Amino acid sequence: MKPADWLDRWKQNRIGFHEPGVNTYLRQYLPAFNLEPGDTIFLPLCGKAHDIAWLAQQGFQVVGVELSGIAIEAFFSEQGLHYLQSESGKFLLRKSGNISLYQGDYFDFPQEVLTECKLIYDRASLIAFDLGDRGRYCEYLRSITPPQTDMLLITLDYDQTQMDGPPFAVSRTEVEQLYRSHYQLEELVSNDVLDERPRWRERGLTALTETVFRLRETKHQ
Template identity: 45%
Template sequence: MEIDFWEQRWKENQTGFHLEKVNPLLEKFWPELKLAEASHVFVPLCGKSLDLMWLNKSGYCVTGVECSQLAVETFFREHDLSCNRVDDENLKFFQAENIHLLQGDFFDMRAEMLADVSAIYDRAALIALPAGIRQRYAAKLLDMLPAHAVMLLITLEYNQTLMPGPPFSVPETEVRALYGKRFDIQKIHQVDVLPDQPRFAQRGLDFLLESVYLLKPGYSPG
């Protein structure tokens, strides 16, 4: 997916992925990471997710990256936060309280930006990308992350022949292929959410599995 595609979606308000509440899976499973207080959390492809605010209110320092300037500015406006802005060569840094949003392409990030990150929260980031780009995304994320970092990853899985993405179907085999060399991977939740997602049933899907994975440093074969 090109950046232009996503910017257009934000401009046209085609943001069905955005939740008007904090993701219940974040609230339920975040404690499993057992993070130290005030840890630094990275939220890739963050949109204007309310989860950023929840993490901040829970005491974490949060860094997100999002290509759409409209999404970033809307986030700060909707939360009534006045932010500082500093422009780098490719990225713009917006900051208010302990929330840092990098506006620009994830692939323009540099490892030093995540040097003290302890955890990643990926909801609808990996699954937003087509297969070839997912490999580049995971490789770059692994390249930038400190060795001790852990991750909470939420994916969707469905019959990809029935619907083009995004969101794309990312099965467990792929999660293990992308991340298994670095992390011990535990699937801690999986539910067919199709009954609650009529827009996907209308697009012809026959199941839609939402899964939550806990990734901790260590090797997991597969």
């Protein structure tokens, strides 16, 4: 998937990844991170997730980056929020209260915006990249977030020969390979979710596992 492919998906409203409500795991596991109101949470590749608004309602500063202006405008309009728009380097920033959404390419996102970041929330971001780009995604993430930034990570795993991504299959072993040199990994829960996604069964999948990880940074160089 190239940036243009994602932009087309939004234009054509092919956004099967978008959840109709707040992510259940986010509600369940956020308290485990012991954040304080006012702390900053970063959502790379944020789409128009309801999670953004929910996190803001909990009192956090929410920073998201997303390629598609359609997605960001839809987010504010669907949440009934007015925003102010300004240019910020290579990005178009739309801001409403404690929500700041940057339109542009994640790989250009500036470190300065995240100096106070306490948590990365990755739902359907790592798994949006194919194998060739996932390492680059993780390295860049670490380069723009401060030391001791924890992460709540949600992945999907399935037999990649049965279906093309995105979402791409990411195994626990791969998560370990990508992150273990700098993070301590804890698997919070792992569920077989194929029954909840019958469309994917029709596309040929025989198993689909969703796994939630808590990552705590151990080293930052």
